[in-house]
Amino acid sequence: MFAFIISRLLQALPVMLTVALLSFAMFAYVGDPVAIMLGQDYTIAQRDQLIADLGLNQPFFVQFAKFVVNAAQGEFGLSYRLSRPVAQLIVERAPATLELALCAAILALAIGVPMGVYTGLYRNSWLSRFFLTFSLIGVSLPTFLIGILLILTFSVWLGWLPSFGRGDTVNLGWWSTGLLTWSGIKALILPSITLGLFQLTLIMRLVRAEMMEVLRTDYIKFARARGLTNRAVHFGHALKNTLVPVITITGLQLGAIIAFAIVTETVFQWPGMGLLFIQSVSVADIPVMSAYLLLIALMFVTINLIVDLLYYAVDPRLRIGRGKGAH
Amino acid sequence: MTAPLLEVRNLRVEFPTRRGTLVALDDVSFSIAHGEVLGVVGESGAGKSMTGAAIIGLLEPPGRIAGGQILLNGRRIDNLPYSELRKLRGREIGAIFQDPLTTLNPLYTVGQQLIETMVTHLPLNPAQARAKAIEWLELVGIPAASQRIDSYPHEFSGGMRQRVVIALALCAEPKLIVADEPTTALDVSIQAQVISLLKSLARDKGTSMMLVTHDMGVIAETADRVAVMYAGRIVEVGAVRNVVQQAAHPYSAGLMGSIPPVGRRLERLQQIDGSMPRLSAIPPGCPYNPRCPHAFDRCFVERPELMPAKDNLAACWLYAEQGVPRHA
Numbered sequence: 001m002f003a004f005i006i007s008r009l010l011q012a013l014p015v016m017l018t019v020a021l022l023s024f025a026m027f028a029y030v031g032d033p034v035a036i037m038l039g040q041d042y043t044i045a046q047r048d049q050l051i052a053d054l055g056l057n058q059p060f061f062v063q064f065a066k067f068v069v070n071a072a073q074g075e076f077g078l079s080y081r082l083s084r085p086v087a088q089l090i091v092e093r094a095p096a097t098l099e100l101a102l103c104a105a106i107l108a109l110a111i112g113v114p115m116g117v118y119t120g121l122y123r124n125s126w127l128s129r130f131f132l133t134f135s136l137i138g139v140s141l142p143t144f145l146i147g148i149l150l151i152l153t154f155s156v157w158l159g160w161l162p163s164f165g166r167g168d169t170v171n172l173g174w175w176s177t178g179l180l181t182w183s184g185i186k187a188l189i190l191p192s193i194t195l196g197l198f199q200l201t202l203i204m205r206l207v208r209a210e211m212m213e214v215l216r217t218d219y220i221k222f223a224r225a226r227g228l229t230n231r232a233v234h235f236g237h238a239l240k241n242t243l244v245p246v247i248t249i250t251g252l253q254l255g256a257i258i259a260f261a262i263v264t265e266t267v268f269q270w271p272g273m274g275l276l277f278i279q280s281v282s283v284a285d286i287p288v289m290s291a292y293l294l295l296i297a298l299m300f301v302t303i304n305l306i307v308d309l310l311y312y313a314v315d316p317r318l319r320i321g322r323g324k325g326a327h
Numbered sequence: 328m329t330a331p332l333l334e335v336r337n338l339r340v341e342f343p344t345r346r347g348t349l350v351a352l353d354d355v356s357f358s359i360a361h362g363e364v365l366g367v368v369g370e371s372g373a374g375k376s377m378t379g380a381a382i383i384g385l386l387e388p389p390g391r392i393a394g395g396q397i398l399l400n401g402r403r404i405d406n407l408p409y410s411e412l413r414k415l416r417g418r419e420i421g422a423i424f425q426d427p428l429t430t431l432n433p434l435y436t437v438g439q440q441l442i443e444t445m446v447t448h449l450p451l452n453p454a455q456a457r458a459k460a461i462e463w464l465e466l467v468g469i470p471a472a473s474q475r476i477d478s479y480p481h482e483f484s485g486g487m488r489q490r491v492v493i494a495l496a497l498c499a500e501p502k503l504i505v506a507d508e509p510t511t512a513l514d515v516s517i518q519a520q521v522i523s524l525l526k527s528l529a530r531d532k533g534t535s536m537m538l539v540t541h542d543m544g545v546i547a548e549t550a551d552r553v554a555v556m557y558a559g560r561i562v563e564v565g566a567v568r569n570v571v572q573q574a575a576h577p578y579s580a581g582l583m584g585s586i587p588p589v590g591r592r593l594e595r596l597q598q599i600d601g602s603m604p605r606l607s608a609i610p611p612g613c614p615y616n617p618r619c620p621h622a623f624d625r626c627f628v629e630r631p632e633l634m635p636a637k638d639n640l641a642a643c644w645l646y647a648e649q650g651v652p653r654h655a
Contacts, residue, residue: 223432228443228444241432241434317481
């Protein structure tokens with residue numbers, strides 16, 4: 001098990017280095033940081049001085065090595081736009097995005113899985129048909145449109161929920177949370193639904209397809225023949241066997257939720273990393289962009305590792321090295 | 328003789344399809360006495376497994392029982408509501424399926440599967456059930472049962488898995504076992520072991536068994552009586568020796584004739600010409616008439632019911648003069 005984790009971490013290394021190379025390349029090819037930092041009026045001497053200070057006259061590989069070493073220590077330099085350390089900006093914004101992503105993921109799982117089980121079990125009931133029709137909406141409507149429609153309905157017409165921002169937040173150390181105040185929770189509802197709806201319908205459809213597949217297997221027939229209760233058969237034997245693909249997709253989708261919260265955060269003016277990123281893009285704030293890119297890559301790598309570990313927890317057939325394997 | 332444990336009367340199973348209703352089982356009647364082993368033989372698609380599935384109430388939809396009755400200890404079980412039927416399964420009627428590689432849930436240890444079955448049906452707490460589970464594994468011949476109880480199905484060989492399946496089918500102490508081709512998927516060398524295990528356990532526990540197979544050797548070895556099925560009907564029923572040695576129905580005779588004799592060299596195995604009709608194209612009269620070497624006029628118009636034939640009951644007009652038709 002330990003060896004497995006080590007080997008996966010070693011495999012993750014080239015991935016991270018490749019992403020680092022890409023995000024480093026942004027400095028060289030997207031915009032000219034020297035021009036941005038110097039402003040309108042400067043002398044050639046000032047320009048050469050700055051280039052030397054920034055180390056931009058050093059060979060490519062030396063610069064890249066420095067970048068990697070700094071990045072590994074969480075050091076991404078100063079934001080061009082805000083003139084503050086990038087790491088600090090991201091740490092400030094991360095709790096908002098992570099809370100939003102977590103709520104969206106929990107929403108998607110807590111509703112998507114039961115709906116998937118239900119529609120898989122009772123394929124022809126009218127409720128299943130309703131769920132399936134509803135899921136089409138979730139799959140096909142773009143996120144920004146869902147967000148705007150929700151704002152229109154619940155903020156503009158009904159006036160129940162706020163249309164933007166995080167509401168009041170409480171600081172727990174460096175982590176600012178919106179989960180402890182009523183206005184924070186209210187502010188979280190609409191963005192979570194917007195962000196989670198697509199994942200919800202995706203998980204529902206996935207669980208449904210897997211359930212239908214698993215319910216046809218001999219071991220489910222045999223479980224019924226043993227006289228187990230429906231609940232044990234459906235939620236024990238059947239659902240557990242659908243979990244491996246569901247975990248895979250959920251893991252990847254969690255990464256996607258965090259990475260692509262950009263749209264939702266923009267619609268709801270949610271002060272998270274996505275909004276930071278999109279604001280940075282518009283002014284070519286490269287340090288922020290490259291740090292964001294690396295952070296997202298790191299998240300995907302971490303989530304994939306966790307997903308692989310969960311496989312082991314769920315499926316005993318993957319736990320090799322214990323007993324004898326089947327053919 | 329006391330009332331039979333299981334009685335199937337005029338069972339009819341239909342499959343509604345887009346192109347009309349297919350009759351998969353037609354007028355199937357038989358009974359199994361307490362402690363008796365009834366072998367059910369026939370070609371693939373004859374309705375052997377379907378009969379077993381109908382008895383445990385696990386017909387694949389859209390298949391449904393369209394007529395007839397199934398009685399267990401004199402109580403009708405074919406029309407029970409789902410929850411009642413569930414309590415019956417495992418507890419009164421156990422089932423063994425064909426392929427032990429796919430019958431066990433891969434994500435649960437064999438112990439978990441045994442324990443949950445017993446706890447569902449018997450008044451045992453989990454600790455008692457675990458002790459019983461180890462006993463059962465020992466009983467079906469799993470070595471080092473107290474360690475193997477925590478193993479997953481993939482850690483067992485095919486033969487060992489079928490032993491676990493047998494333990495699962497028997498652990499809630501049902502009175503009847505429906506064993507659907509229990510040895511077909513196993514290596515030939517393992518088949519005999521599993522069959523003799525099944526036979527001795529059934530004898531020790533006084534369990535009756537409906538043994539579905541197309542292996543005549545297994546039937547001859549294990550069964551007390553044999554029912555031969557053809558195109559969804561029973562064509563002959565009788566004591567195993569009578570059916571194997573002096574089959575009355577031409578189909579049974581053909582089936583027995585196709586067993587290669589031991590000790591004699593044969594140039595060719597005997598075979599029955601033609602193939603079983605599709606369910607959608609069963610001929611009128613006797614369904615066997617296109618392949619039957621003895622078919623005469625009556626076979627093409629009138630459907631024979633089971634009637635005394637030699638020492639058995641056979642659905643064949645050749646024996647019409649022996650008496651009036653009657654049920655098994």
